[in-house]
Amino acid sequence: MAVSGAVEPGPPAAAAAPSPAPVRAPAPEHLFRPISAEDEEQQPTEIESLCMNCYRNGTTRLLLTKIPFFREIIVSSFSCEHCGWNNTEIQSAGRIQDQGVRYTLTIRAQEDMNREVVKTDSATTRIPELDFEIPAFSQKGALTTVEGLISRAISGLEQDQPARRANEEAVAKRIDEFIVKLKELKQVASPFTLIIDDPSGNSFVENPHAPQKDHALVVTHYNRTPQQEEMLGLQAEAPPEEKPEEEDLRNEVLQFNTNCPECNAPAQTNMKLVQIPYFKEVIIMATNCENCGHRTNEVKSGGAVEPLGTKITFHITDPLDLTRDVLKSETCSVEIPELEFELGMAVLGGKFTTLEGLLKDIQELVTKNPFTLGDSSNPGQMEKLQEFSRKLDQILQGDMKAHFIMNDPAGNSYFQNVYAPEDDPHMKVEHYERTFAQNEELGLNDMKTEGYETGLAPQR
Numbered sequence: 419m420a421v422s423g424a425v426e427p428g429p430p431a432a433a434a435a436p437s438p439a440p441v442r443a444p445a446p447e448h449l450f451r452p453i454s455a456e457d458e459e460q461q462p463t464e465i466e467s468l469c470m471n472c473y474r475n476g477t478t479r480l481l482l483t484k485i486p487f488f489r490e491i492i493v494s495s496f497s498c499e500h501c502g503w504n505n506t507e508i509q510s511a512g513r514i515q516d517q518g519v520r521y522t523l524t525i526r527a528q529e530d531m532n533r534e535v536v537k538t539d540s541a542t543t544r545i546p547e548l549d550f551e552i553p554a555f556s557q558k559g560a561l562t563t564v565e566g567l568i569s570r571a572i573s574g575l576e577q578d579q580p581a582r583r584a585n586e587e588a589v590a591k592r593i594d595e596f597i598v599k600l601k602e603l604k605q606v607a608s609p610f611t612l613i614i615d616d617p618s619g620n621s622f623v624e625n626p627h628a629p630q631k632d633h634a635l636v637v638t639h640y641n642r643t644p645q646q647e648e649m650l651g652l653q654a655e656a657p658p659e660e661k662p663e664e665e666d667l668r669n670e671v672l673q674f675n676t677n678c679p680e681c682n683a684p685a686q687t688n689m690k691l692v693q694i695p696y697f698k699e700v701i702i703m704a705t706n707c708e709n710c711g712h713r714t715n716e717v718k719s720g721g722a723v724e725p726l727g728t729k730i731t732f733h734i735t736d737p738l739d740l741t742r743d744v745l746k747s748e749t750c751s752v753e754i755p756e757l758e759f760e761l762g763m764a765v766l767g768g769k770f771t772t773l774e775g776l777l778k779d780i781q782e783l784v785t786k787n788p789f790t791l792g793d794s795s796n797p798g799q800m801e802k803l804q805e806f807s808r809k810l811d812q813i814l815q816g817d818m819k820a821h822f823i824m825n826d827p828a829g830n831s832y833f834q835n836v837y838a839p840e841d842d843p844h845m846k847v848e849h850y851e852r853t854f855a856q857n858e859e860l861g862l863n864d865m866k867t868e869g870y871e872t873g874l875a876p877q878r
Contacts, residue, residue: 467496468483473502491536493561507558508536514650515619522636523564523623526609530634531565534624540650541616543567548599548610554617554649564612564623565604572600617646676705683709694832701743702770718766719747723860726831726849731823732773732833735843737816740774743833746824749860752780753823757809759784763859773822773833774814781810829854 422672462479467477476498484490497504513832525531537543543552552571560570575597582590603610614621619639625632642650671690678685685707693699704715734740745758746752748768752761759780766779785807811816825829835842 419649430696433601437641444478444750457848458709462493469496469498469501469503472498472501473501474498476500477505505558506560508538508540508561509559514652517639518615518617518642518646519619520638521612521614521621521623522615522638522642523612523614524634525564525606525612526544526634528606529626531563531604531606532566533561534622535560535562535564535567535614536622537562537567538618538620540618540622541569544613544615545603545613546613548596548603550596550600559650567612568604572597575600581785594608611784616644619649630856653793678705678707678712679714680712681707681710683707685709694745694851698830698832700770715769717745717769717770719830722765723864726829727856728823728829728831729823729825729848729850730831730833731821731846734773734813734822735844739844740772740777740816742773742836743770743829743832743834744773744776744824745770746776747826747828747830749828750775750824750826754820754823755823756812756818756820757806758765759806763798777810777814781807781814827852828860 452591462481465478465480466475467478468474476496476804479495479497481493481495482490483493492509493506494509495504495506523530523533536559537558539559540554541559542554544550550571557570557574560566562570575593579590579593579757582593612623614623623635623637625635642652671688673686673688676685676687678681687703687705689701689703691699692702698719701718702715703718704713708712731743732739746766746769748764751763753759765785766776767781769776771779785803809818813820824833835845837843852860852862854863
């Protein structure tokens with residue numbers, strides 16, 4: 419709703435002047451006159467507007483005024499001659515103040531009930547002695563008195579009492595008792611406290627002794643909280659940028675669709691992020707085909723290639739050693755010197771299992787190789803395979819001691835240390851610089867992560 423002030427015509431002498439001065443817009447102090455019953459020139463502006471009760475046209479009256487020792491406000495009053503509905507409210511004509519304000523008034527005499535009060539929409543009204551509160555934005559702003567505030571609260575509570583008496587008699591009885599207490603306050607039989615807390619800073623309680631100090635009134639200005647800033651529709655100061663929290667996937671199993679590597683039927687692969695103690699995060703993936711029953715599992719490193727390669731040498735001396743957890747990455751080779759056996763990189767893929775499980779996978783890989791079985795196989799080679807399988811069974815049964823060596827140039831393999839964080843007397847971990855050939859195999863020689871933008875010619 420726009421409000422404009424009309425420029426009053428000047429005196430007759432001004433009209434007869436040969437070169438009239440340019441007309442200027444009225445100054446703000448002419449629009450907002452101090453509120454006074456003796457000011458006959460201060461008349462409200464009348465606007466025809468829609469009645470929200472009967473949906474016919476009524477009249478809205480706007481009065482732009484200024485409260486002494488406070489600020490400018492707009493008092494609006496609506497009345498409908500058709501249905502008799504009326505309403506009054508006030509709006510602040512200024513901006514939201516830099517700080518909120520809290521008025522604490524101790525009412526001791528009947529004169530205090532006549533103090534003028536400006537209560538905006540955003541103000542909260544409390545009477546601690548009755549544990550009574552009118553929340554913010556539950557009522558329209560009002561220009562009234564302390565007595566008027568209490569009367570308005572009584573009217574609000576009495577409004578729905580007939581319906582409460584019919585449906586909730588006990589609640590209605592308690593509200594009736596509370597209304598009696600509010601009415602007793604209007605008689606000021608004993609002192610009580612009225613608190614008006616307005617985060618916008620635009621509410622006001624009159625000081626009849628102004629400009630002298632009012633000992634019954636305490637005015638406190640405060641900085642708004644972020645919640646109050648949001649309630650007023652103000653953009654609170656942005657807090658220092660915080661890094662977004664990474665989604666924790668350690669306790670979730672993710673699923674995605676894929677095809678079975680055996681029968682090419684649709685299947686699902688389950689994937690989970692696992693944190694290995696004293697090591698790093700790894701990704702375990704498992705696929706189960708419901709069509710042919712084929713199952714696969716694979717382990718991927720959840721981190722980058724380490725700056726140094728890792729060589730782990732473990733001496734198997736006890737059957738319990740076979741229960742240790744082992745993470746063999748795709749880039750890890752395995753060696754068992756006692757068996758003159760070496761397993762190259764990428765064979766068996768990535769696996770997270772126990773030492774016993776890994777040795778059984780090696781045994782199955784070697785003994786069930788189709789190129790070493792059947793009539794075309796070499797008898798000498800068959801004897802070597804049988805000897806290898808026999809010695810490997812002895813290691814699995816704990817009858818033979820052996821060394822198990824894992825060599826991973828990428829540094830992403832792991833062997834469980836049951837003595838952690840202390841050193842394991844049966845395990846030796848070495849970190850080494852990779853050779854050019856190892857970097858070439860990992861694809862690191864052609865990888866440039868710094869300064870790759872410089873020297874690039876535009877493609878045409």
